[in-house]
Amino acid sequence: MSDKLKGQTISFQNPPLIVNSASIVGPEEGQGPLGDKFDLICDDVKCGKNTWEKGEKKMVSDIIKLTLDRASVSSSDLDFIIGGDLLNQIVTSNYVARDLGIPFLGVYGACSTIIEALSIGAILMDGGYADAVLSFTSSHYQTAERQFRTPLEYGDQYTSCNQQTVTGAGAYLLGWLGGQVRITHSTIGKVIDLGATSPTNMGGAMAPAAADTIIQHFLDLGRGPQDYDLILTGDLGRVGRNILNSLLEENNIVTGEKLQDCGALIFGDNKKFGAGGSGCAASATVLSSTFIPQIISGKINRLLIVGTGALFSPLTVQQKESIPCIAHGIVIEGV
Amino acid sequence: MKNINKTKDQYQKIVNKNHPPRHRLQKTIKAYIIGGLICVIGQGFWKLYMALNLSQNDAGTMSAITMIFLGGLLTGIGVYDELGQFAGAGTIVPITGFANAMVSPALEYKQDGLILGTGAKMFNVAGPVLVYGMVSAFVIGLLKVVLGG
DSSP states (O other): OTTTEETTEEEOSSOOEEEEEEEEEOHHHHTSTTGGGSSEEOSSTTTTSSSHHHHHHHHHHHHHHHHHHHTTOOGGGOSEEEEEOSSGGGHHHHHHHHHHTSOEEEOOBTBTHHHHHHHHHHHHHHTTSOSOEEEEEEEOHHHHHHHHSSOTTOOOOOOTTOEEEOOEEEEEEEESSSOSEEEEEEEOOOOBOOOOOOTTOHHHHHHHHHHHHHHHHHHHHTOOGGGOSEEEESSOHHHHHHHHHHHHHHTTOOOGGGEEEHHHHHTTTOGGGBTEEESHHHHHHHIIIIIHHHHHTTSOSEEEEEEEEEOOOHHHHHTTOOOOEEEEEEEEEEO | OOSSOOOHHHHHHHHHHTSOOOOHHHHHHHHHHHHHHHHHHHHHHHHHHHHTTOOHHHHHHHHHHHHHHHHHHHHHTTOHHHHHHHHTHHHHSSHHHHHHHHHHHHHHGGGGOIIIIIIHHTTTTTHHHHHHHHHHHHHHHHHHHHHTO
16 A cells, blocks of 8 residues: 555556547637647537537547547447546536446536546556546636626626636546556645635635645655656646746745646737636646647657646635635656 | 635635736726717707607607617627626616516526526526616605605
């Protein structure tokens, strides 16, 4: 046992491979600086359907199909699918799972969902309970906005800490054959709440959770930033990333340029999107499109990705409750 | 054992330190200019209706209706929220902002059905304005009666 779990970090004895992964995004993400890296870009956020919710579901179905097709795997070969999204009752994932007809574990970690889904998938694989697992997630600006905030056409002004929910989806196929990257460790985060109450500054709310998981990960494995080529956070945005940096520096962890954030990267410096992107799809699409190819090409050998989630509901915000946050990390390295 | 040992206040100081500049003066000036312009347009319509020989009361009502129509139209074609990003309170406070607050949820919830979608949620944003508008009108009315105005 002691070899497998140290503190909060699991070291996989048989690290599963990410056999294939794919990402799909909406038009605004497609026009961003990472635009040419995504596998599919939808010009229409409804994807030809009559509601945004159906459009989000279509994005997820399409990207799962692409991931499986590229790996020449049929959906009946999958042992489990694990996924979640931002909508109430993770309803998008439920519909996708209904159509696929494969044993399904629905997970909710807000924007940390894909890392949670990959961790559980890797645990099932390493434990010998599965040979093929598909982890997926999605988020959608229009569907999330109407659930968490005000109507889209309402003219309230965004603050500079505001983050725009990324429209998109990502899917990752875990298996034993054919992949060039593998998941070696997983650090399961605790729910951390330092009393932040503003839903317009989610990066500020989530930064302590990210810091806690990163510090714990280094403690558990006796590692430090020098052991990684890149430390990637999910969707702290520029504001949250700066806060994380100062929290880490207070703990004598100096990351410098190695600390990057998917949410800050996806829209570049475009002021229209405030502090950057957020949502489950931020980390899911950026990891698959931008950084897994860099591991395959050898530019990066090993990265730690820490998915960050703000676990609030619009109701608790109205009741002036603070925002509980979580961060899970996985280590991905070349084979 | 906690890795991040901070009280709420200590952490809030770090958050505040990292907050991007709020540009309050700049935002106030923008709101003043755009909000003022909207009022000037409304006044223009009032003058126009007066020139068309409407009574002062009717010209006032007609210019309010025209501004509400324009607010609704600009919301429908997706312009008003963009304007709001620039103008802030300048587009929320005038009567066009009220139109925006009614039309935007009506549009948004249309896909959830005409009764439980548009019908039920149309007052999502403007509801509190109506409720407290009426409450204040009631209080003022009561004061008028009591003080014998």
